[in-house]
Amino acid sequence: MQHFRHLLYVSHGTTDENEGLKQALSLARNNHAPLKVLIVCPDFPAEFPDYQQNYQESLLTITQARIQRTQDALKLAEGAVDVSIDFVSDKTPAINIIQYVLQHQHDLVIKEAESQDNRCGLKTIDMNLLRKCPVPVWLCRPIEHSHQQIQVAVAIDPKSQEQAAESLSRRMLALSRSLADSCSGELHIISCWDYEFEAYLRGNMWIKTSDDEIDQTVLRIHDEHRAALEALIRDSGISGQHLIHHLRGKPTEMIPDFVVQKPIDILVMGTVARTGIPGFMIGNTAENIVQKLNCSLIGLKPQGFISPVKAG
Structure with a gap:
């Protein structure tokens, strides 16, 4: 399935970004799509106007050489x-x-992740793209596996109360399925559930609830969440090999741990909590997850998301 037709790769022009270029060129090839490389660079000092053209030409030459090597x-x-x-x-x-x-109607932004500590976390520019860019953002980190062994995962919340959540989840499943098909063929579907009142209820002297009642409640919550997850996967229409990881615990802890333990190379997840509200911040859960990740990330927003940035 062709998901992207107008790719934009963001480069600083002066740093080694071979990993990002590799993932961008591979995706462009697989999607039969053109790739625009956008060099984001400092303005040359106004005091030296005669050298502006030479400056851009040097960046162009460096970037062309990197593209050719990749x-x-x-x-x-x-x-x-x-x-x-x-x-x-x-x-x-x-x-x-x-x-x-916005001006050139790109449908995907690809960029090397700029980490806080050279491994996990993201710097301001990447977080702002995840928060405000109206199209999916692919933040690349090094992938050591061969192409046929790359592991793809998607994080899904089947019980979200947001109206746009189901549509977003289906898009994430379709994209991750297509991406997995171009790699190892195996898709990992992650979903977290919990019953946070369990510890409070057990042994509480003010609430006379038996352990058996609590056990039954926890089992019911588990089964309801699992059923909703399986229904969402079934309704999405995806096929092919996939593994469901129904994890009990907080997503902010379970998902980053799972990514490390598997290990996962590329994670697909939703990154904005609301639609129709200009510039609404990235959801707290999603923000806490991405700041702990050490893999490549593809962040999608729900249909109807309005960027606070205007085309100009």
């Missing part, structure tokens, strides 16, 4: 991916990237 490493045939390059200022990088997306 294409060679991927063994892409000449012309297999239509690649072009453009520039924007880094004075307000996230805003400028989002404006470029």
Whole structure:
């Protein structure tokens, strides 16, 4: 299934971003889509206007060489991916990237993740893209597995009260299924459940509830959540090999731990909690999860999300 047709890869132009380029070129090839490389760079000092053209030409040459090396490493045939390059200022990088997306109608932003500690967490520019960019954002981290062994996972909440949540979950399942099919073929579906009152109810002298009643309640909550999850997967229409990981506990703890233990290379998840509200912040649960991840992340927003950034 072709999900993206107008890809944008964000580069700083002066740093080693081979991993991000590799994932961007692979995705463009698999989607038979053109790839725009957007160099986000400092404005050249106004005191030296004669060197502005030389400055951009040097960045262009460096970037073209990196693209060629990456294409060679991927063994892409000449012309297999239509690649072009453009520039924007880094004075307000996230805003400028989002404006470029809106002006040129890109449907996916790909960028190397900028980590807080070189392993987990995300810096401000990446968090702002996850919060405000109207299209999916793919934040790349190194993948050590061969292409045929890449592990893909999707995090789903089948019991969300948001009206747009079911549609978003179906989109995430379809995207992750398609992505897994292009990699190992195995899709991991993660969903977390819990009954937070269990510890409070057991042995509480003020509430005379038997252990058997509590056990039955916990089992019912588990079964209801599992049934909702399986119904959502079934209704999404995805096929192929998939493994359901129905984890008990807080998503902010269980999902990052699962990603490390499996290990997962690419995680697909929703990153915004509401629709129709300009600039509504990323959901607390999602924000706490992404700050603990050490894998590549694809963040999707629900249909109807309104970016606070205007095309300009």
